[in-house]
Amino acid sequence: MAHLQQSAALQIEEIxxxxxxxxxxxxxxxxxxxxxxxxxxxxxxxxxxxxxxISVAEIYGVVTFYSFFSLKPKGKNVIGCCxxxxxxxKGAQQVVDKFSEILGIKPGETTDxxxxxxxxxxxxxxxxxxxxxxxxxxxxxxxxxxxxxxxIEKYRNGGNA
Ligand code: FES
Numbered sequence: 789m790a791h792l793q794q795s796a797a798l799q800i801e802e803i804x805x806x807x808x809x810x811x812x813x814x815x816x817x818x819x820x821x822x823x824x825x826x827x828x829x830x831x832x833x834x835x836x837x838x839x840x841x842i843s844v845a846e847i848y849g850v851v852t853f854y855s856f857f858s859l860k861p862k863g864k865n866v867i868g869c870c871x872x873x874x875x876x877x878k879g880a881q882q883v884v885d886k887f888s889e890i891l892g893i894k895p896g897e898t899t900d901x902x903x904x905x906x907x908x909x910x911x912x913x914x915x916x917x918x919x920x921x922x923x924x925x926x927x928x929x930x931x932x933x934x935x936x937x938x939x940i941e942k943y944r945n946g947g948n949a
Contacts, residue, residue: 818836
């Protein structure tokens with residue numbers, strides 16, 4: 789969406805129109821756009837502002853506050869590392885650091901080849917199997933630093949190795 793194409797603009801207008809009767813439509817609109825396109829760049833925020841009358845500052849504030857929303861395209865494989873309390877006390881920080889070390893990116897960043905994004909998450913509801921990592925929707929329980937290299941290789945090879 790670097791230059792918002794006509795078709796994308798129409799689709800975003802359609803998403804905005806779904807919630808015209810809602811009192812507070814912003815979260816629903818942004819969720820639909822995030823799901824549809826995988827990210828919400830500034831030009832899209834400006835279009836949403838134009839269509840809804842909500843200021844760009846408010847929209848930007850919401851997009852940057854919630855980790856579910858993203859300003860940039862995410863990688864093919866999104867590695868969500870839980871850093872909630874239960875995971876943290878069981879060594880989640882070391883697990884995130886290992887992903888960062890091998891991939892050469894920090895949480896919130898995407899590798900240059902577009903293969904991996906690391907996300908730091910709050911509790912994902914899997915505290916009983918902490919520390920938990922979620923990749924493309926699959927949850928990996930009781931992760932240890934030693935398991936990280938093989939997991940990266942698995943997804944580098946399409947997730948089937
Ligand atoms: S704190 Fe990680 S799953 Fe709850």
